[in-house]
Amino acid sequence: MTAERPEQPADRGAAPPAEQPAESLVTVIVALVVNALIAAAKSFAAVITGSASMVAEAAHSWADTGNEVLLVIAERRSRRPADARHPLGFGKDAYIWSMFAAFGLFTAGAVVSIQHGISELVDPEPASDYGVAYAVLGISFVLEGISFVRAYRQARTDARRRSVATLEHVARSSNPTLRAVFAEDAAALIGLVLAFLGVGLHQLTGSPVYDAIGSLLVGVLLGIVAVVLIARNRVFLLGEAVDDALRDAVRDELLESPEIDRVGFLHMEFIGPGVVLLVAAVDLVDDRSEADAARELRRLESELIRRPHVGRAFLTLAAPEDG
Numbered sequence: 001m002t003a004e005r006p007e008q009p010a011d012r013g014a015a016p017p018a019e020q021p022a023e024s025l026v027t028v029i030v031a032l033v034v035n036a037l038i039a040a041a042k043s044f045a046a047v048i049t050g051s052a053s054m055v056a057e058a059a060h061s062w063a064d065t066g067n068e069v070l071l072v073i074a075e076r077r078s079r080r081p082a083d084a085r086h087p088l089g090f091g092k093d094a095y096i097w098s099m100f101a102a103f104g105l106f107t108a109g110a111v112v113s114i115q116h117g118i119s120e121l122v123d124p125e126p127a128s129d130y131g132v133a134y135a136v137l138g139i140s141f142v143l144e145g146i147s148f149v150r151a152y153r154q155a156r157t158d159a160r161r162r163s164v165a166t167l168e169h170v171a172r173s174s175n176p177t178l179r180a181v182f183a184e185d186a187a188a189l190i191g192l193v194l195a196f197l198g199v200g201l202h203q204l205t206g207s208p209v210y211d212a213i214g215s216l217l218v219g220v221l222l223g224i225v226a227v228v229l230i231a232r233n234r235v236f237l238l239g240e241a242v243d244d245a246l247r248d249a250v251r252d253e254l255l256e257s258p259e260i261d262r263v264g265f266l267h268m269e270f271i272g273p274g275v276v277l278l279v280a281a282v283d284l285v286d287d288r289s290e291a292d293a294a295r296e297l298r299r300l301e302s303e304l305i306r307r308p309h310v311g312r313a314f315l316t317l318a319a320p321e322d323g
Contacts, residue, residue, distance in 0.1 A: 091272015
């Protein structure tokens with residue numbers, strides 16, 4: 001729809017604040033340290049107890065640890081400034097490395113857990129030293145909880161800035177590292193509960209089937225999380241447009257400029273976490289020469305890219321039929 005300047009401008013809200021991807025680096029580092037400690041503890045417990053669920057949980061935590069390393073790389077590489085060969089910057093590197101992390105979660109976590117669960121069903125092995133397993137699972141739950149609380153607080157803060165629900169923000173966020181840590185930590189807490197049930201039922205009944213089923217369920221859980229993360233990264237690599245609320249807010253901001261009379265076209269898509277490419281066709285106030293119009297458009301572009309959520313901006317003149 002063509003947007004025209006009203007005769008008496010009304011107060012308009014500013015565009016929703018940009019996400020804070022810088023906070024994600026701390027969140028990822030916390031998750032990396034926590035998962036490395038947990039992976040070592042679970043591996044020790046898996047060797048001591050012979051529990052299939054513990055083996056699955058150890059594979060899960062080592063996969064998470066490797067993923068956090070990839071997410072740290074994603075955070076750092078995506079912050080590189082634009083250059084002549086990459087005029088839109090390197091923001092999408094975050095989605096590429098986060099995609100690698102999601103594939104790692106699927107192969108090193110889900111596949112290994114499911115494979116081990118199946119082997120335990122076919123050729124079960126007795127488990128022992130259940131106390132060690134319970135102690136490691138309990139400590140792991142506390143540590144995973146610390147990492148999850150960190151991710152949840154960041155997600156909640158960002159969601160409040162955008163006036164949306166926390167889970168909705170995590171699902172739709174352009175920040176792939178926040179979504180990955182949040183999803184992996186949530187899956188880890190659920191996986192620990194499943195592992196505890198598997199080990200407990202194995203001890204109570206003496207049947208390793210429950211332990212093997214626990215391993216299978218952990219694998220299925222990781223597979224679902226990995227597929228969701230892969231799908232979301234794919235969407236942003238293809239180029240996802242911003243939501244209607246942000247688009248309308250930016251359109252209103254453009255109309256607040258005394259030099260712009262009408263917005264005939266507006267397109268915004270993410271080129272990195274919390275950063276968008278803005279392309280618009282506008283009708284300037286008063287008739288101008290071609291040179292004056294070009295200078296005014298360049299000035300408006302310079303104003304737009306000073307805003308934290310606009311990485312690049314391109315403005316052109318709108319044709320009368322643009323709408």
